[in-house]
Amino acid sequence: MTEATLAPDLNLNAINALDLDDFIAEFGSIFEHSPWVAEGAWAARPFASIDVLHGAMIGVVRSAPRATQIAFLCGHPELAGKEAEAGTMTTESVGEQASAGLNALSKGEIGELRELNARYLDRHGFPFIVAVRRYSKREIFEQLGERIERDSDTELNEALSQIGTITRLRVQAKVSA
Incomplete structure (x- = not known):
């Protein structure tokens, strides 16, 4: 190198x-x-x-x-999901989820998030993706609830847009102007 x-x-x-x-x-x-x-x-x-x-x-x-x-989206971890529990998320994802308080959920919040994540995945075929650094924990839960109901084409485009925001922040952190 x-x-x-x-x-x-x-x-x-x-x-x-x-x-x-x-x-x-x-x-x-x-x-x-x-x-x-x-x-x-x-x-x-x-x-x-x-x-x-x-x-x-x-x-x-x-x-x-x-x-x-879709395969690319499926490579992303669920919010506070099994990857978080197993400690297999990327360093970037760990920090991003922690910034929204998703590493310190109550048992009730964990249950609600798991149920919403499962409904979202069942409906759209890929995990819910949101630029967590841009939202509060409550806003993330609200978005997840709302976005479950969208059609999958709209949601695929939204997931890719959210990834655009996430990765833009990652590139910005890595590259000096």
Whole structure:
């Protein structure tokens, strides 16, 4: 790995100089368990800005076939779900869920969230995804209840939009302007 990849905050010049393997090493975890997103975005270099970098990455996801998008969504953890209990979520997801208080739910809240998550998954075929850093715990519960009732095409688009918000924050945290 090059010296540039060891910096905690990468700048655009360093990013644009990364070879494919180093680029995947740096950005492969931005999209939950999906290094193929970084791999697909690498060819869009040079990136003129953080927005262009993120846009290339989200473009890879948006242009993927629907079945790939659904499989991608299914790779995301449920809110306060089995991955949280087992300690198998990514570091990013742990911090994001904790920021909304989802790591400190009451027994009643855990039960309600599990029931809502199960209904959502049964209806849409992928887990509920929300940019938790943007909402309070109560707002997250309200959104989940409301979004269960949407049609699955609308909800697929919303889930991808939420991932866009989540990953934009992740890229921003990683890249210095």
